[in-house]
Amino acid sequence: MTDSTSRSRTIMVVGGGISGITAAVEAAEAGHDVVLIEKTPTLGGRVAQMNRYFPKLCHPTCGLEINYQRIKKSKRIKLFTMSTVEAVKGGSHGYTVTVKTAPRHVKPNCTACGDCGQAATSEVANPFNYNLDKVKAAYLPHTMAFPMRYVVDPSVVGTDEGRAIAAACKVGAVDLDEQEKSFDIEVGAIVWATGWRPYPAQNLTAYRWADLPNVVTNVEMERLASPDGPTKGRIVRPSDGAVPKRVALIQCAGSRDLNHLPYCSRICCLASMKHAAYVREQIADATVDVYYIDLRAHDKLESFIHRIQRDPQVRFIKSKPSRIEPGAGDNPMVCGENTLTRDIYAEPYDLVVLATGMQPSTAEGKMPSFDGDVDDYGFIFSDGEAISAGVASGPLDVSMSVQSATAAALKAIRAVTVAR
Secondary structure: OOOOHHOOOOOEEEEEOOHHHHHHHOOOOOOOOEEEEOOOOOOHHHOOOOOEEEEOEOOOHHHHHHHHHHHHHHHEEEEOOOEEEEEEEHHHHHHHEEEEEEEEEEEEOOOOOOOOHOOOOOOOOOOOHHHHHHHEEEOOOOOOOOOOOOOHHHHHOOHHHHHHHHHHHHOOEEOOOOOOEEEEEHHHHHHEOOOEEEOHHHHHHHHOOOOOOOEEEEEHHHHHHHOOOOOOOOOOOOOOOOOOOOEEEEEEEEEEEOOEEEOOOOOOOHHHHHHHHHHHHHOOOOEEEEEOOOOOOOOHHHOOOOOOOOOOEEEEOOOOOOOOEEOOOEOOOOOEOOOOOOEEEEEOEEEEEEEEEEEEEHOOOOOOOOOOOOOOOEEEEEOOOOOOOOOOOOOOOOHHHHHHHHHHHHHHHHHHHOOO
């Protein structure tokens, strides 16, 4: 890097979830070239995996499709999927960023016809559905994928199946020889919109998520309720496909706990209220028990909790269950003490949903060195040269993430236009 006058006006956005998309389109529409980096095959992040989201309980495609159209129409946004930032060099006068791209084995001329998927015979775990089901080794990540382009799993490269997949493509889009590649790019500012991951439920050993099939997490519940999920939107027990009539929602599963996540993840209470609504909408005779420390909602969303509280088939139990035990017929049994009555309980349920919290993706320890700091929990401080957006900066819901991303775009624009 030389001096401030030679600073690149290109802005890099790392992360293609709702925050990264927002920051990218806002910066591009303000007249700046943007490089958008996403580690998965498609944009949308965690929001794309939801069934509905607040405040209007819309399907995610409502908001995402608008932004996808903005990206399609923009000549200033360059998108790299299946890509990660490997290294960052530079400082106040700009950065040289090394980006690594994993092979997709499908070229941009893919028409998403599905012939390659029909030729595939083996199956792999489906990450979009949190591995609740499987997809063919040549697959479209999901029905509203952007870019609308297939992926070939590397497990079939060099096999007869792989060759059959390639032969099935009428436009020659399958490239089984594609290799991992790296390249450097000069940018004037970086927006870190690296998002979050659900706190690993396997760490909550007392709740037995790893070995009780009818204990699921809140993000898995979103996929069970989603029309394009593993059960086509039917909320059923994973063990046998039966409709659950007794459902437990356990709040703060790992959050506000010094052994796991010491902080409140902001979204969990309202997400559980939403899950109670999902169950009651689908299953008229179902009952739902909500185990909570206390209930937290912000702004106008307080009314949604009151709506659920008025449902006579939803019961609120002030307690943090101590453990979950296996019961009869694959029914998990929730055990603990009612904080208000001091009664000891052991309640059997058809399905238990754990409200696991939000952990920053930076907690995975794969963040390259950059000109910024993270707090004790791994969230990025947006101080000085570091610019963070959305949940990379702290627990936020979707609307707050969009606001944060707009602010981050403005900060990035200022960084590349104001002489230093």
